[in-house]
Amino acid sequence: MMTSASDLASLAALLADETRAAICLALLDGRAWTAGELAAHTRVAPSTATEHLNRLVDGGLLIERRQGRHRYVQLADASVAHLLEDLSARFEPRQDSARGLRAVTANAAMQRGRTCYDHLAGRLGVAVTDAMTGAGLLDQTGGFALTGTGLCWLTDTLGVRPADLRPAKRPLARGCLDWTERRQHLAGTAGAKLCEKFFDNGWVARIGSGRAVRLTTTGQAALRDLLGLSGID
Amino acid sequence: MMTSASDLASLAALLADETRAAICLALLDGRAWTAGELAAHTRVAPSTATEHLNRLVDGGLLIERRQGRHRYVQLADASVAHLLEDLSARFEPRQDSARGLRAVTANAAMQRGRTCYDHLAGRLGVAVTDAMTGAGLLDQTGGFALTGTGLCWLTDTLGVRPADLRPAKRPLARGCLDWTERRQHLAGTAGAKLCEKFFDNGWVARIGSGRAVRLTTTGQAALRDLLGLSGID
DNA sequence: GGGACCCTTCGGTACCGGCCGAACCATTGG
DNA sequence: CCAATGGTTCGGCCGGTACCGAAGGGTCCC
Numbered sequence: 205m206m207t208s209a210s211d212l213a214s215l216a217a218l219l220a221d222e223t224r225a226a227i228c229l230a231l232l233d234g235r236a237w238t239a240g241e242l243a244a245h246t247r248v249a250p251s252t253a254t255e256h257l258n259r260l261v262d263g264g265l266l267i268e269r270r271q272g273r274h275r276y277v278q279l280a281d282a283s284v285a286h287l288l289e290d291l292s293a294r295f296e297p298r299q300d301s302a303r304g305l306r307a308v309t310a311n312a313a314m315q316r317g318r319t320c321y322d323h324l325a326g327r328l329g330v331a332v333t334d335a336m337t338g339a340g341l342l343d344q345t346g347g348f349a350l351t352g353t354g355l356c357w358l359t360d361t362l363g364v365r366p367a368d369l370r371p372a373k374r375p376l377a378r379g380c381l382d383w384t385e386r387r388q389h390l391a392g393t394a395g396a397k398l399c400e401k402f403f404d405n406g407w408v409a410r411i412g413s414g415r416a417v418r419l420t421t422t423g424q425a426a427l428r429d430l431l432g433l434s435g436i437d
Numbered sequence: 438m439m440t441s442a443s444d445l446a447s448l449a450a451l452l453a454d455e456t457r458a459a460i461c462l463a464l465l466d467g468r469a470w471t472a473g474e475l476a477a478h479t480r481v482a483p484s485t486a487t488e489h490l491n492r493l494v495d496g497g498l499l500i501e502r503r504q505g506r507h508r509y510v511q512l513a514d515a516s517v518a519h520l521l522e523d524l525s526a527r528f529e530p531r532q533d534s535a536r537g538l539r540a541v542t543a544n545a546a547m548q549r550g551r552t553c554y555d556h557l558a559g560r561l562g563v564a565v566t567d568a569m570t571g572a573g574l575l576d577q578t579g580g581f582a583l584t585g586t587g588l589c590w591l592t593d594t595l596g597v598r599p600a601d602l603r604p605a606k607r608p609l610a611r612g613c614l615d616w617t618e619r620r621q622h623l624a625g626t627a628g629a630k631l632c633e634k635f636f637d638n639g640w641v642a643r644i645g646s647g648r649a650v651r652l653t654t655t656g657q658a659a660l661r662d663l664l665g666l667s668g669i670d
Numbered sequence: 671g672g673g674a675c676c677c678t679t680c681g682g683t684a685c686c687g688g689c690c691g692a693a694c695c696a697t698t699g700g
Numbered sequence: 701c702c703a704a705t706g707g708t709t710c711g712g713c714c715g716g717t718a719c720c721g722a723a724g725g726g727t728c729c730c
Contacts, residue, residue, distance in 0.1 A: 209462055209479075210455050213455040215524060216450070219445060220452075220453035222442050222446040229442055229445065243707095251691080251692095291449070291520065294497075345583075346582040346609050346610050347582030348581070351579065375580055376578070378580065379608070394579075454717090471676080473675090473676060483678085484721080485718070485720070488678095488718080488719090489718090505676090505728070506676045507727095
């Protein structure tokens, strides 16, 4: 009945190391990274990265896929991403410490729009969420939930398969605190499926290999038609 | 913009020690404990407990109140409680390892009803949540939110001050996973205020000094009248 | 004031865990 | 088959930290 303290402590211990924390934060982009990439990213020896990945996988935070001589790892599931978001939400937003043109433009792109594990975030994510709320698809007054209209909109207008929106272990709609905007954006299954459709339809596209995304011209038109959203860059 | 890994690591490090984890879990009952009580509870020397409390307070997870020769500590706010719940939710429900009559009855009482930081949990909490959902006060199909009717019910029927239900930093309604029931019960501001009213009205009462609560006979009648709930012990 | 009680401060010890380099294994590609 | 590449294993070093006991300061009660 009681959660034993040792369980909690060993879970927390997984994130209590700066290198492992950096690995998890990097994986928050939802993609799979190789062990070598993560070693380089965290600036530790490959052997050290191996040990960290072993612990994270054993602890259930990461899952791995061996492919040839590569070891790909990614966050185990959305609940892990959610956990990391929640923990991160406790900090002050970092001062924008970008130096140099490259870093600054990359930063600006991230603030404009990005993926947050498997859903949309940044100004784009918040704008879509707000527009959905304004259109009566989402209810934020008493929590964070899709309205009946919102459910229909996802299936009929966006073409999400109703089976994908069945209530399951993961909540259908969840608010996820946006670091850059300090506002909530849509997460949960609905947020993931919405993001998926946006990519499928070519409304958003990744910028380079990072987690930043941009709204395409098709996307701009679509958002204007569907949600009355304009002025999003 | 990016949360630095060191922030995340140092936050996690606070919980990465079994003794500190046990302290936080004990405080999940929402009450304030003295340093000595926590030292005894975790079976460490008072000096050791002091060090742990210092770290937890410095880290913002706990707040303290000095009162005479006592040092009372409690969780800093609901978001900390939420964090602990979320982390704990990742574990299998513990095998009920209670030994002896005292432990078994205490355990049974906890499963029947208890407080979870500042709201109701256990079979009682889940039953109330389900009844509210059935009565159209709560919407769980598209997330977890109060309906308009639900808001009115809280203010008009239960007498919660509308000002207390204004959307703030903390969400109005949230689902909180119940360890014993493996179901969600109502948390958030609404859950806290509802729990408060239940105590004020004498519908529930604490059993002894722990976090277990029992439904009074007045409470049974009230729940039957208001929510059509019966058969709750 | 005296004494009990609660907590804190301060050494000192022991252990855990993160890190690296070197050697090693496996896969890929010439 | 050989070389290059990505990853793992192992031994050893080192720093951080959880722990305690003893001594000391506050606070309360008689």
